[in-house]
Amino acid sequence: MNTKPWKHPLGQAAIVVVLAYVLFEWGIWLLPPLFGVASAPVPATVVLQYMGTVVVGVLIWVSDSEERWKQFKAPIHRVMVDPRQKVLRTALMVTIPLLVAFMTFDRVRPTVSAPAALRSVHPAPPGQIDFRGETMVLNGLENPLRHEGDLEEHYEEGKRIYVQNCMPCHGDALDGQGHFASAFNPAPLSFQDPGTIVQLTESFVFWRIAKGGPGLPREATPWDSAMPAWEDLLTAEEIWQVTIYLYEQTGWEPRTWEEEGAEGEEH
Amino acid sequence: MRARAMIPGFVLAAAVTCAASAPLAAQEENALGRDVYDRWCASCHGYEGLGDGYAATWMLPRPRDFTQALYQIRTTASGQLPTDDDIMRVINEGMPGTTMPGWEEELSLEERLALVDYLKSFSRFFAAGEAPEPLTFSSPTRATEEALADGREVYELIECNRCHGIDGRGDGTSSPTLVDDSGMPTYSADLTENWYFNGGGTVEDIYQRLRTGLDGTPMPSFTDLIDAGVITDEQLWNLAHYVRSFAPEDPPGITEVIRAGLVEDAPLPEGVDDPLWESAEAFYIPMGGQIIESPRWFVPQVAGLWVRALHDGGELAVHVSWSDHSESPDTAWAGFQAQVLAAVGPDEGDMEPGPRPDGLYLQFPMEIPEGMDKPYFLLGDPLEPVYLWHWESTADGAQEADARGLGTMAPQGDASQSLVSEAAFSAGRWAVMFRRVLENEDPGDLQFRIGEPVPVGFAAWDGDNGETGTRGSISSWHYIFLQEPTPATVVVAPLIATLLTAGLGVLVVARAQRREREGAEGADEGDA
Numbered sequence: 001m002n003t004k005p006w007k008h009p010l011g012q013a014a015i016v017v018v019l020a021y022v023l024f025e026w027g028i029w030l031l032p033p034l035f036g037v038a039s040a041p042v043p044a045t046v047v048l049q050y051m052g053t054v055v056v057g058v059l060i061w062v063s064d065s066e067e068r069w070k071q072f073k074a075p076i077h078r079v080m081v082d083p084r085q086k087v088l089r090t091a092l093m094v095t096i097p098l099l100v101a102f103m104t105f106d107r108v109r110p111t112v113s114a115p116a117a118l119r120s121v122h123p124a125p126p127g128q129i130d131f132r133g134e135t136m137v138l139n140g141l142e143n144p145l146r147h148e149g150d151l152e153e154h155y156e157e158g159k160r161i162y163v164q165n166c167m168p169c170h171g172d173a174l175d176g177q178g179h180f181a182s183a184f185n186p187a188p189l190s191f192q193d194p195g196t197i198v199q200l201t202e203s204f205v206f207w208r209i210a211k212g213g214p215g216l217p218r219e220a221t222p223w224d225s226a227m228p229a230w231e232d233l234l235t236a237e238e239i240w241q242v243t244i245y246l247y248e249q250t251g252w253e254p255r256t257w258e259e260e261g262a263e264g265e266e267h
Numbered sequence: 268m269r270a271r272a273m274i275p276g277f278v279l280a281a282a283v284t285c286a287a288s289a290p291l292a293a294q295e296e297n298a299l300g301r302d303v304y305d306r307w308c309a310s311c312h313g314y315e316g317l318g319d320g321y322a323a324t325w326m327l328p329r330p331r332d333f334t335q336a337l338y339q340i341r342t343t344a345s346g347q348l349p350t351d352d353d354i355m356r357v358i359n360e361g362m363p364g365t366t367m368p369g370w371e372e373e374l375s376l377e378e379r380l381a382l383v384d385y386l387k388s389f390s391r392f393f394a395a396g397e398a399p400e401p402l403t404f405s406s407p408t409r410a411t412e413e414a415l416a417d418g419r420e421v422y423e424l425i426e427c428n429r430c431h432g433i434d435g436r437g438d439g440t441s442s443p444t445l446v447d448d449s450g451m452p453t454y455s456a457d458l459t460e461n462w463y464f465n466g467g468g469t470v471e472d473i474y475q476r477l478r479t480g481l482d483g484t485p486m487p488s489f490t491d492l493i494d495a496g497v498i499t500d501e502q503l504w505n506l507a508h509y510v511r512s513f514a515p516e517d518p519p520g521i522t523e524v525i526r527a528g529l530v531e532d533a534p535l536p537e538g539v540d541d542p543l544w545e546s547a548e549a550f551y552i553p554m555g556g557q558i559i560e561s562p563r564w565f566v567p568q569v570a571g572l573w574v575r576a577l578h579d580g581g582e583l584a585v586h587v588s589w590s591d592h593s594e595s596p597d598t599a600w601a602g603f604q605a606q607v608l609a610a611v612g613p614d615e616g617d618m619e620p621g622p623r624p625d626g627l628y629l630q631f632p633m634e635i636p637e638g639m640d641k642p643y644f645l646l647g648d649p650l651e652p653v654y655l656w657h658w659e660s661t662a663d664g665a666q667e668a669d670a671r672g673l674g675t676m677a678p679q680g681d682a683s684q685s686l687v688s689e690a691a692f693s694a695g696r697w698a699v700m701f702r703r704v705l706e707n708e709d710p711g712d713l714q715f716r717i718g719e720p721v722p723v724g725f726a727a728w729d730g731d732n733g734e735t736g737t738r739g740s741i742s743s744w745h746y747i748f749l750q751e752p753t754p755a756t757v758v759v760a761p762l763i764a765t766l767l768t769a770g771l772g773v774l775v776v777a778r779a780q781r782r783e784r785e786g787a788e789g790a791d792e793g794d795a
Contacts, residue, residue: 080779089776097769104764108756112748114523115720117639137685163310163322164613168366168558168565172307173373179366182521183555184743214643223641223651229560249306 009072013058020054021047119186121222122199125207132231140257141203145240158245161238169226174250184226191250198252201260202243207265300385303378311366316389318449324612326366327566330453336390337448337483340466342401345480345488348392348472354383364456364463402478402490405500407471410508418509421502425492427510430455430485435513436590436695442542443593443603443731448483452606453567455485457590457695461514463570474507519571520552524720526550527576527583529750535577535584538689539698544586547575552725554740555671559645560673562615564738566607568592568729571626572742578749583715584702585656585747587725594692595660595730596622618738623730624661626739627699628668628676630724631655631713636729641722644743644783646670654713654723656686656701660730664688665701667712673737683709705749720746 005011024047032039042050062072079085079092128137145154163172169188171178176190189196197205207215213225230239247254280562295303304312311320311330318332331338341355358379361369370379387393408414422428430445432438448454461468466476480488492498498506510623526548552574556567568591575586593600605620614623631654632642647653649671657676658665665688670676679682687702705715715721723746728739 077779080776081783093769093772093776096772097765101761101765102769104761105757108760109758110749110751110754112526112720114526114746115639159310162323163320164325165558167310167322168556172311172366172368173370175373177368179368180555180558182553183741185523185745214648218640221639224744225645226555226559226644233561 009062009068010075013062015056017054021051024050117221119221120219123217125204129207131210131236137204139205143202143240143243145244154241154244155248158241161242162245186224191246197246200255201257202254205243206239272720274451291585294385294388297381297385297388299378300381303374303382304385309329318320325565327451327611328365328447328453330774333386334388339481339483341479343399343479344414344490348399350401351383354386357377358382358528362465364465375623382717393653403474408501408504414505414508415512417502418505421498421506422581423510425489431458432695434694435459438592438695443600445485448650451610453484454592458510458513461511469567470507470511474504475502475508477507492529501693521553525574525576525745526580527747527749530577530579531753535582537581539586539691539700547577550740551576552745554727554742557737557739562737564734567740568732569727569740572725576747582702582704585702586698586700588696588698589727590695591625591697591729592695593731595625597731601733604731604733623735624659625697626659626729628726629656632722633713635716635719635721641744644724646673648672658688658690658699666784679711683711685709715749717749718751720748723747
């Protein structure tokens with residue numbers, strides 16, 4: 001009893017378990033962003049799995065040596081039998097069942113959540129589309145304005161098209177935080193996000209702008225998307241111009257058909 | 268106007284005598300500021316800072332004209348220039364309730380500092396004279412019952428209600444006459460939505476805006492009332508607390524699922540003012556302009572709906588309420604509506620000012636979907652129609668309707684109408700209640716089922732803001748979930764778990780104690 005808690009096997013085991021829990025629950029989620037690395041909360045089931053591993057590891061370690069195992073058990077045993085520990089014993093025998101009761105209640109109480117919608121964010125594009133009555137082959141299609149006219153002018157025109165049409169949802173900063181964004185679910189895409197336009201060829205972006213939500217394949221839940229079908233409001237040139245603006249403004253490079261092809265061969 | 272008159276004489280004199288080329292020189296030296304401005308700000312505020320960028324006419328209020336040096340959110344006296352920190356604050360946090368976002372996370376501190384200087388260089392006023400001095404603000408007082416009661420009296424004494432209305436919803440009698448200094452129609456703030464306050468929604472923010480006024484808008488400064496001894500500084504704090512009390516403690520979160528509570532021991536509400544609604548859980552549905560199909564609408568007035576729902580196993584009652592400046596059509600607002608329609612783009616078809624009702628619909632699929640498939644969220648399409656509860660302020664009660672796409676909404680036949688509804692407009696707030704039996708014999712109606720999420724969408728129109736047809740505000744799909752009776756397992760399962768755990772504990776301890784008595788050595792072997 002005189003030993004410091006962190007020198008006693010039971011104390012060490014408790015410290016390891018608590019530290020591990022803090023790390024899994026909050027550390028993995030909150031530490032990397034401090035160094036500029038994106039992270040996300042660990043799902044509860046995964047935390048449970050990790051904690052199971054940690055507890056088994058700790059038990060193996062404490063039972064590894066006879067001496068340590070005895071030391072580890074001694075305080076537990078004392079609480080169970082020592083007449084002087086009666087208060088603590090009684091308190092534990094009341095609080096532990098109550099804790100279990102609460103945890104059980106938390107599991108069985110009725111909760112309400114929206115039905116899970118499995119949604120494909122980057123659905124496979126069609127090989128060709130019909131744009132205002134004309135067939136456009138998307139496979140291998142480059143943005144024609146990259147070699148036609150003045151890029152600076154296309155960018156400027158794209159800027160005008162963007163703020164007049166796209167900005168209310170996708171935001172001034174192209175971060176998906178426009179002033180109407182909260183009205184729509186799924187939320188408008190952030191073009192700053194490394195998972196959006198940087199993964200796509202410009203012809204894919206053209207297809208998404210031209211056909212919008214109604215033109216999505218079924219696996220991408222077209223009924224939920226608020227993205228308009230812009231072919232009704234913008235010309236092909238305007239769509240290519242706003243595409244140039246999206247890449248120039250975010251600083252991303254569009255995916256090229258060479259990269260697309262290379263990936264295709266690997267699969 | 269008061270604000271302009273108070274620009275100190277020496278500033279004006281200095282500005283006039285100062286060489287007109289001063290701002291230009293300052294701009295040329297500030298290459299970083301110009302790059303950031305041209306890249307991110309000019310599309311709305313214009314390359315020359317005139318507030319005439321590409322999207323300017325799509326917006327109400329218009330983007331700021333920096334050449335006027337008129338800034339709403341300041342810590343300086345009315346009519347004074349803002350401090351650098353004031354300008355930085357708006358760049359960082361944006362102007363909630365307008366199209367101006369915050370840039371703190373998008374731009375580096377160096378870029379934002381350069382931007383502050385660049386914005387100032389658009390106006391000669393900054394180049395002349397000394398740096399503006401912020402006002403000294405007293406510390407906040409406590410929001411006691413007495414303070415709030417006094418704040419309420421001050422609210423009426425200094426006539427806040429003339430514009431903001433008696434319940435703070437912006438429905439005051441002067442509201443339809445308001446224009447800003449650029450001649451654009453402007454709405455008095457809805458004080459129940461403090462998350463949309465241009466200068467922030469805390470009590471400190473409110474106090475500061477009361478002291479400084481919002482220059483360029485009809486909102487005056489009340490510092491002169493303190494100086495004249497009409498009210499004390501403490502009373503202005505009381506007023507700030509009272510104004511803050513119109514809004515909820517925290518801004519509402521977005522809920523995907525509206526829970527319809529089960530009412531077992533009382534009749535379902537008969538009307539909008541039934542006290543049962545006060546105990547029902549309220550869900551906030553944010554709304555956005557219909558900018559998907561032409562003609563589009565970029566300046567909707569219904570920013571969000573509060574939805575409550577209850578059922579008794581036989582019927583479902585839904586209560587929807589929202590802030591509205593007027594009970595449209597209200598002739599007092601006819602001129603305002605004309606100004607709004609004249610001010611906003613894009614021009615997508617004929618739109619003459621005229622008397623238009625307020626409106627609301629709740630949209631459902633024709634039947635509860637089996638999988639994730641739903642009708643198109645914007646009133647369905649020819650293949651998958653939607654079923655609607657549609658209400659208009661000029662119609663006699665709500666109607667059931669169908670639609671197969673935007674612009675195709677049509678009421679069901681008289682024989683099919685089965686909705687009970689009531690609507691009331693009071694102090695700037697619409698409340699509309701719908702009631703229908705869960706399951707009926709009408710094949711054209713959705714049949715509700717308890718315990719299954721039912722997709723629901725919303726749209727709303729403010730007639731006096733010129734909204735009608737496709738020009739209004741919309742939401743995407745949410746769900747309404749009719750709560751089931753509490754299952755027995757909720758009580759039984761924790762009880763069993765408790766008994767098992769307690770019993771096991773008693774057994775283990777009793778066994779350990781028995782062994783202890785029988786001899787310490789035996790216990791080790793037993794455990795192993």
